[in-house]
Amino acid sequence: MVQGKLAWRVGRLAAVRDETPSARTLALDVPGWPGHLAGQHVDLRLTAADGYRTTRTYSLAAPAEGERVEVTVQRVPDGEVSPYLTEVFTVGDPIELRGPVGGWFVWRPTAPDPVMLVAGGAGIVPLMAMIRARRRAGSRAPFKLLYSVRTPEDVYYADELRRPEPGLDVTIRYTRKGPDGRPGEPHRIGVADVNTAGWPAEFSPQCFVCGPTGFVETVADILVALGHDARRVKTERFGPSGS
Amino acid sequence: MGIVTPGFRGRARSDDERLPPGQYLVEDFPVLSAGPTPRVRTENWRFTVTTEAGRKHEWSWDDLVALPSETPTVDIHCVTRWSKLSTTWRGVSLDTLLEDVDTAADHVMVESHGGYTTNLPLEDLLDGQAWIAYEFEGEDLPAEHGGPARLLVPHLYFWKSAKWVEGLRLMLDDDLGFWEAAGYHSYGDPWREQRYQGD
Numbered sequence: 001m002v003q004g005k006l007a008w009r010v011g012r013l014a015a016v017r018d019e020t021p022s023a024r025t026l027a028l029d030v031p032g033w034p035g036h037l038a039g040q041h042v043d044l045r046l047t048a049a050d051g052y053r054t055t056r057t058y059s060l061a062a063p064a065e066g067e068r069v070e071v072t073v074q075r076v077p078d079g080e081v082s083p084y085l086t087e088v089f090t091v092g093d094p095i096e097l098r099g100p101v102g103g104w105f106v107w108r109p110t111a112p113d114p115v116m117l118v119a120g121g122a123g124i125v126p127l128m129a130m131i132r133a134r135r136r137a138g139s140r141a142p143f144k145l146l147y148s149v150r151t152p153e154d155v156y157y158a159d160e161l162r163r164p165e166p167g168l169d170v171t172i173r174y175t176r177k178g179p180d181g182r183p184g185e186p187h188r189i190g191v192a193d194v195n196t197a198g199w200p201a202e203f204s205p206q207c208f209v210c211g212p213t214g215f216v217e218t219v220a221d222i223l224v225a226l227g228h229d230a231r232r233v234k235t236e237r238f239g240p241s242g243s
Numbered sequence: 244m245g246i247v248t249p250g251f252r253g254r255a256r257s258d259d260e261r262l263p264p265g266q267y268l269v270e271d272f273p274v275l276s277a278g279p280t281p282r283v284r285t286e287n288w289r290f291t292v293t294t295e296a297g298r299k300h301e302w303s304w305d306d307l308v309a310l311p312s313e314t315p316t317v318d319i320h321c322v323t324r325w326s327k328l329s330t331t332w333r334g335v336s337l338d339t340l341l342e343d344v345d346t347a348a349d350h351v352m353v354e355s356h357g358g359y360t361t362n363l364p365l366e367d368l369l370d371g372q373a374w375i376a377y378e379f380e381g382e383d384l385p386a387e388h389g390g391p392a393r394l395l396v397p398h399l400y401f402w403k404s405a406k407w408v409e410g411l412r413l414m415l416d417d418d419l420g421f422w423e424a425a426g427y428h429s430y431g432d433p434w435r436e437q438r439y440q441g442d
Contacts, residue, residue, distance in 0.1 A: 006439050010246055046248040054253055055265055057323060080254045080267070088250045095248055101439065103425040104277055213274045217387055220279035230279045230357065237274050 008045060008096045009033070013089055014068060019156040022075045023122065024086040025061060028097065033067045036060055036100035038107045038133035039126045039208070039236075042071060045096040046081060056081045059126040059210075059236075060100065063133045072156060074122040105208065105236045109137035113206055116198045117145045118189075118219045120211020124156050126236065127210055131168060144169045144205075146197040148189045148215065150176040171197035189215070194222045201227030210236040259328075261318050263433035266326040273325055274387045277421070281356045281407050285391050290375060291410035292340065295348045302340070307375065307392065310335045315374060317397035319404070320433040332395055334376030337368040348413035352420060353394055356407040361420035362429065363396065363403055365413065372398055375408060400431035400438070 011030035018024050036042075038060075045055045058071040075086040089095070107115065107130040115134075117127040124147055134143060149155050151174060161170050173193055174186045199205040207228060209219045216237045223233050262268065285304040292300040302310075314333050320326045351368060353361045367373065376395040377384050384390035389406025396403050402422050423429050428437040436442060 006441050046251045046253065047246060048251050048253045049247055052253045053265075054267065055324065084248075084251050090249070093249050094246050096246060101426070104422075213387070217274070217280060224279045230281070233279050235276060235278055237276065 006098055008098050010094050011069075011097050013091050013093050013095065015091060019072055019158075020154055022086070023072055023156055024075070025070055025072045026085065026089070027068055027070050028095065030067050030069055030097060033064055033069060034100070035064050036069070037103075038063060038109075038129040039105045040100035040102045040129075041126075042069065042097050042099035043101060044071075044081075044085075045098075046084065047096070054080060057101065060129050061125050061132075062129055063136050072122070072125045072128075105210075105234050107133060107206070107208065109133055109139050111206065112141055114142045114199050114203050115144070116205045116207040116223075117143065118194070118198075118207070118209045118211075118223075119145065119147045120189075120215035120219075121149060121154065122156070123209075123211030123215070123236070123238065125210075127208060128157055128160075130208065134168070135165065140167060142167050142199075144198055145171065146189065146193060147172045148211070149174060152177070152179045169197070189219060189222075191222050191225070194219060195226060198223075198226075201229075204229070204232060207233040208236075209233065211238065213237045261328055262326055263320055264436050265438075266320055266324055266433065269325040269327055272327060272330075272388065273321070273323075275321065275323060275402075276387070276406065277359070278357065280387050282386055283356050283391055283407055288391055289409065290340075290392070292344055293410065293412045294344060294346045295413050295415050298345070300340075300344055304391070307335060308377065310339055313374060315395070315397075317395070319397050319401050322400040322402055322427065322431070322438050326433075331380055332374065332376040333378035333381075334374035334392070334395060336371060337373045337375070338371065340375065341369065344413075346413045348415055350414040350417045352412040352414055352418055353403075353405045353408060354410045354412060355405045356409050359405060359407070359421050361403050361405050362418055362423055363399065364417075364430075367396060367399065368411075372396060398432075400428075400433055402427065403431055 011028040014029045015027040041057045047053045061070040061072045073085045076082045119127045178186050209216050216235050288304040290302045316331045318328045351365050373396040377392040393406045394404050394408045426440050
């Protein structure tokens, strides 16, 4: 019998990569993983020795490599799950997962239209999956990424985003402290940033916005005000961010 | 079925009987929407119930707030696993709005400004289980939480409580709404953990 997407599977932690002092990428080997689209999520289920269980949903950070999938977990102080996943969970350990989940906030590699990605903090994760899926598929769809972070130390996937890539423009904005010796005051993203780093509305890009609620509200409002069709602006707001 | 996650202890166990399986409590009020927040003006606001025979019943904003209101205090449960207890709303019961509507339909498609839809059985909107809510915790309902008015049907996962509600379409046969067509459960009972199609 073929397992459906909603069957719980047992995966194993294959490798870890620290993205920032508080965020870690987990590469999991999942026998029977059915594949997924960029932007989709996976549910991770943790079980304590006494049978207590809890589940959290994480965005997939990359296209599947066969049966290997990746998530990036931001450690939330006092969180129930993220401190475990980023500090205790060890290569070789098992974990239950199911997915992929979600069919709305996704980018399909066959789509030729321009894409505008706007990330706030950990909101970069599903958008990075889209950038990586584009690269993997050899897609020529023109991409622009506008990424808002507090400080340079908070940039996920920093080396990868620094490498020039044809058809991908990356703009990073800092809200608290910029890189040393770089002009420009740290500031929250505003109309000018979205306008400068994005596509004109008449290009009808697909827009994907992901981050904390206030950030997503602001950016989505700006995109609509700049003339983008609200139906082409897809948002994903982090609720209580998967503590 | 299930395996122990090595070294995972979890939080102090919640023995709160008000928390459905797989949910955890939050104190804040997260916002989850699929697109930009629409800004709907009350002067243009309309709520329309369309029967299976095509008969329309309409209410303006002034009509709505002139109706007898109720202030339910309810627990809400989002499919993304947060639950919030004892939230207080003000709104008009669907029993009041559907009082004079003549229908044989068993199903409803809820329709919202911007094209969002969600389906549910008509009986889940009746008998004091659902409201068109326009205040939250004593304040006008903010746009990001679905204001000026949203459906409130707290015994189902919260995506059924459609924000920016515009109307109800009564249907003889069931149909799938926005998230339901994307793989979420057609009914969405938090106590049976009906998150996705097939749960």
